[in-house]
Amino acid sequence: MTDTAISATTLTAQQYREARARRAKRAGLLKHVFLIATSLIMIYPLIWMISASFKPDNQIFGSLSLWPQTFDWDNYGQGWNALSVSFTRFFLNSTFVTVLSVIGNVISCSFAAYAFARLEFTGKNMWFALMMMTLMVPYHVVLIPQYLLFLNLGWVNTYLPLIVPKFLAGEAFFIFLMIQFFRQLPRELDEAAMIDGCSPFKIYWAIIMPLSLPAMATAAIFSFIWTWEDFLGPLVYLNKVEDYTVPLALRMFLSQDGASQYGPMFAMSILSILPIFLFFIIFQRLIIRGIAMSGLK
């Protein structure tokens, strides 16, 4: 009597488990179908652009096909020299601005983050609150006065308005990200170093920075991507074609009268996002963790 009761319950429990596993498997399959379909739609435009960069102009439109009838590398050669200045120049300009911006952001933001996370000083909470408030202010509000300031300094049509602010820790997101990271490091390290007579700078340089390479790398990667893609800054401050960064140069394809150069335009578009794409492939882990940690864009 008791035996059968037990086996009956165990049987139902097992059946229940099996039914659940079957259901889970079916749901899992459905999920994969949904996810694969969605990711294909998501990626389709990008693949289409790659394929368009190999097509002659007359095959680009009116076709969904991703496979060009003939692979035409000409678009790349033509695109590179399609504008009045060669893309060699534009890529060098972009690289120059981007490298200096990354360096500036990492140094200046880590300074500020170290002060907020590890040092004590009067007014710290107030400055911290003000820093967080700057996160909300749209760039368009400071744009005009900043422009007038740089105009008066004679910096318009130079790269200084794009680079100097990066050395002044303007990106509160990065400061916030670094503070979060620094706070996880044990304070005993600082205290031990202080007892050994280390200065705050020595502690920053020899202890905090080496232990925070992931946070620095994350800030550097985002800084790279945002500066490389930045459009409004260069649009406002650079007026001579030979000073243009890559995004401004790409825009020239659109404003050129009628002369449809779609293939070359797509070829250069692909090249312009290639560095970002490679960074993403290489540093995917850091990028994804960085977003989860700080809510970065």
Place this chain on the structure above:
Amino acid sequence: MEKFFRRNFAGYAFLAPWLIGFFLLAIGPILASLYLSFTKYNIVRPPQWIGLDNYFYMFQFDDRFKKALQVTFSFVVISVPAKLIFALGVAMALDKGIRAIGWYRALFYLPSILGGSIAVAILWRQLFNYDGVVNSALRLVGLDGPYWLADPKYSLWTLIVLAVWQFGSPMLIFLAGLRAIPQELYEAAEIDAAGPLRKFFAITVPLLAPVIFFNLVLQMIEAFKSFSGAFIISGGSGAPLDSLLFFTVYLYDEAFSYLRMGYASALAWVLLLIIAAFTAIAFWTSKYWVHYENERG
């Protein structure tokens, strides 16, 4: 006095770059912009004080201002919820250790990292061409697509789709939030025979509310600030018929095409106040639907 100096020296030394930036590039320009908003200023002549005239003109006579408000609000109100719903849906499908999650995550995030680039804005213009990819796909299912970019009834949808396509970062943040929900809750609900809908509304939504709120505020601010997509797709002018005249595009146009720096500053302040008001409203309503876990009662 000397002690005070010594105690604060290190902190302020490390904070110095940020402090300089804060005064010269953030708070200084914000105040300067407020001052300029009460003036008439075209760079050539010194600013001329006109009191509230810019604001009066804006609200009483400026039809482009009203149009810009309407376009921007439509964009925010449609694109932000759509993006969040999409992000949450995909995040839920990705949750619970699905196979190849790393691949999916990377694929879904890729558009977000490339989406701000001019290359993608250019691509978008071509996708929504009359004989572009979107209409070719619609033709497959027997629909005749409209002139997306030339018809003011449809043009805003191209930008909404572009924004929703970049749902990657809210998705990653949702994913982290979903991981934090204890699995036992779902199991308990299953034993009580709760269906998927019930589980979603009784467990997922309330426990995820803080994350939903965070994403909502962040994406809303981003949407109000978005610029380069609208600028490129509308050819810099908000065309067709100002249907893509985002607030930021209008501001840029006033400041840098017409050199109406005073009026553009007033526009910038209105934008700042709108963003602040929306954020405040979100925070105010949040106490009715967002409850944090450490709260009691």
